[in-house]
Amino acid sequence: MGIPWVQKYKPKKLEEIVGNREVALAFGKWLRDRLSGRNVKPAALLHGPPGVGKTLTVEIAAQQFNLELVELNASDFRTKEAIERIAGGAAMQASLFGYTGKLIFLDEIDGITSEDRGGIPAVVELVKYSRFPVVLTANDPWDPSFRELRGLCEMFKYDRIRSTSIVAYLRQICKMEGITPEDEALKAIAEHAEGDVRAALNDLQMVAQGAKKLTKEMVMGLYYRTQQQSAFEVLRRLFSAKTAITAKMAMEGSLVDFDTLIKWINENIPYQYEDVEELSAAYDALSKADIYYARVKRSQNWDLFKYVIDFATAGVALAKRKPFKFVKYQFPKDILMLSATKEERTVKNEILSKIRERCHISRRRATIEYLPYLQLIFSENPEVGHRIAKELKLSKEAIDYLSGRAA
Ligand SMILES: Nc1ncnc2c1ncn2[C@@H]1O[C@H](COP(=O)(O)OP(=O)(O)OP(=O)(O)O)[C@@H](O)[C@H]1O
Ligand SMILES: [Mg+2]
Known part of the structure; x- marks a missing residue:
C-alpha cells in the first residue's frame, strides 16, 4: 500500500489547509500573541467534526513556530497525579535543545469526560499554571463538564469541508x-x-x-464492498446471538443505517432459518418492528424506537431453535440495483417503471416482489413470459435481460 496519502500529501503550511484555512490562520495568530506575552487566553480549544484539520493545524503550527510538541493523550489523564507529573513537569521545565519553546498538546479531550471526570480539573490546573501555551482539540466541546475549561480557552471552530x-x-x-x-x-x-x-x-x-x-x-464498487462486509458482520453477530443483549449489540459499529439493515435482515431470514417455526417467529418479530417503526416515523415519537430495535434484533435472533450455522448471506435485492452497471440499471429501470404503471405499486415492491418472479417466469416458461412482455410493452433489451441473455 505504501505510505498513506494523508501523510504523503499533508499540508506543510497553515495557508495550505483546505476549507478551514481562515480558522487555522486565526489560531496561528493566537499562538503568536500567546508566545509574545500579549494578553490573550492561556489555551486554545480547536473543535469540530473528524478529519477536518484540527490535529493537523497544531502539528503545522508547532513546526512553523519551532516549538517542541509535547503531546499527551486521554489515557494519560486517568489520574490527577499523572497529568501533574507529565504535563506539569513538561510545563515547568525548559524545552529541549534546538526548540524555542514548547506547545502542550492535549488531543481529543472528549475521551476524558467519558473515561474519567476527575481528569478535567487537572487539565484546568495545567492550563492555569503552564508557562507554555496549551492547545486542546475536541469533536464536541459543549459537554457541561468542560465549562470551566472553555472559559480559559480561545475557541476555534472547524467546519466540515465543502x-x-x-x-x-x-x-x-x-x-x-x-x-x-x-x-x-x-x-x-x-x-x-x-x-x-x-x-x-x-x-x-x-x-x-x-x-x-x-x-x-x-468508487461505487468500493462502497458496495465495505457496506456489504459490514452488513455481513452485523448479520452474523445478530443471527448467532444467544441473548437479547448480544443481539442488540450486534448493530454496534455498523456502517449500514437502520433502514438498510432491516432490508438485510428481511432478505436473509429465509437463508438463516429453515425450520418453519423459526421462520415464522423471525418474520413475526420483524413485521412487529416494521409496524412500530412506521408509527415512530409518523408520530416522531423516537422514545418508541428502542422497541423497534428490540423486535428487529432480539426478536429475530431469539426465533432460533436449532444451533446457529454459517450460511452465505445475500445482498438485499432492491439495494443490489444500485450497484449494477449503468446499462443494467437503465434496463431494470425500464422494467420496473412499466411494472409500476401497470400494477400501481411502489418501486420497492416492484423490485422485491415482481422482478424476481418475472425472471423466473421467463426462464421457466418463455411463452408466458413473452405474453407478459407484450402486455407491459417491454423493449427488446428488457426481454433479453429478463431471459438472462444480457448482463
Ligand atoms: N482541511 C484539511 N486540508 C488538508 N488536509 C486535511 C484537512 N483535514 C484533514 N486533512 C488530512 O487528513 C489528515 C487527518 O486530519 P486531522 O488529524 O487534522 O483531523 P482532525 O480534525 O484532527 O480529526 P479528529 O477529530 O478525528 O482528530 C491530515 O493529516 C491531512 O492529511
Ligand atoms: Mg485529531
Missing part, C-alpha cells in the same frame, strides 16, 4: 499520482466523506492507487 473543495483537493492529488479521474468519481468520494478530508483521501488511495483512470464504477 464537497466542492474536497473534489478540488482530490483532483490535485490525482494529478500528482498520474491518475485521470472522472468528475463523478471524485464527487462520489467527496459526498460519501461528508466533509471529512481524511476519509476522502483514504478512500481515494484505496480505490485509485496505482490506477491510470478512476471511474465512478470503481
Whole structure:
C-alpha cells in the first residue's frame, strides 16, 4: 500500500489547509500573541467534526513556530497525579535543545469526560499554571463538564469541508499520482466523506492507487464492498446471538443505517432459518418492528424506537431453535440495483417503471416482489413470459435481460 496519502500529501503550511484555512490562520495568530506575552487566553480549544484539520493545524503550527510538541493523550489523564507529573513537569521545565519553546498538546479531550471526570480539573490546573501555551482539540466541546475549561480557552471552530473543495483537493492529488479521474468519481468520494478530508483521501488511495483512470464504477464498487462486509458482520453477530443483549449489540459499529439493515435482515431470514417455526417467529418479530417503526416515523415519537430495535434484533435472533450455522448471506435485492452497471440499471429501470404503471405499486415492491418472479417466469416458461412482455410493452433489451441473455 505504501505510505498513506494523508501523510504523503499533508499540508506543510497553515495557508495550505483546505476549507478551514481562515480558522487555522486565526489560531496561528493566537499562538503568536500567546508566545509574545500579549494578553490573550492561556489555551486554545480547536473543535469540530473528524478529519477536518484540527490535529493537523497544531502539528503545522508547532513546526512553523519551532516549538517542541509535547503531546499527551486521554489515557494519560486517568489520574490527577499523572497529568501533574507529565504535563506539569513538561510545563515547568525548559524545552529541549534546538526548540524555542514548547506547545502542550492535549488531543481529543472528549475521551476524558467519558473515561474519567476527575481528569478535567487537572487539565484546568495545567492550563492555569503552564508557562507554555496549551492547545486542546475536541469533536464536541459543549459537554457541561468542560465549562470551566472553555472559559480559559480561545475557541476555534472547524467546519466540515465543502464537497466542492474536497473534489478540488482530490483532483490535485490525482494529478500528482498520474491518475485521470472522472468528475463523478471524485464527487462520489467527496459526498460519501461528508466533509471529512481524511476519509476522502483514504478512500481515494484505496480505490485509485496505482490506477491510470478512476471511474465512478470503481468508487461505487468500493462502497458496495465495505457496506456489504459490514452488513455481513452485523448479520452474523445478530443471527448467532444467544441473548437479547448480544443481539442488540450486534448493530454496534455498523456502517449500514437502520433502514438498510432491516432490508438485510428481511432478505436473509429465509437463508438463516429453515425450520418453519423459526421462520415464522423471525418474520413475526420483524413485521412487529416494521409496524412500530412506521408509527415512530409518523408520530416522531423516537422514545418508541428502542422497541423497534428490540423486535428487529432480539426478536429475530431469539426465533432460533436449532444451533446457529454459517450460511452465505445475500445482498438485499432492491439495494443490489444500485450497484449494477449503468446499462443494467437503465434496463431494470425500464422494467420496473412499466411494472409500476401497470400494477400501481411502489418501486420497492416492484423490485422485491415482481422482478424476481418475472425472471423466473421467463426462464421457466418463455411463452408466458413473452405474453407478459407484450402486455407491459417491454423493449427488446428488457426481454433479453429478463431471459438472462444480457448482463
Ligand atoms: N482541511 C484539511 N486540508 C488538508 N488536509 C486535511 C484537512 N483535514 C484533514 N486533512 C488530512 O487528513 C489528515 C487527518 O486530519 P486531522 O488529524 O487534522 O483531523 P482532525 O480534525 O484532527 O480529526 P479528529 O477529530 O478525528 O482528530 C491530515 O493529516 C491531512 O492529511
Ligand atoms: Mg485529531
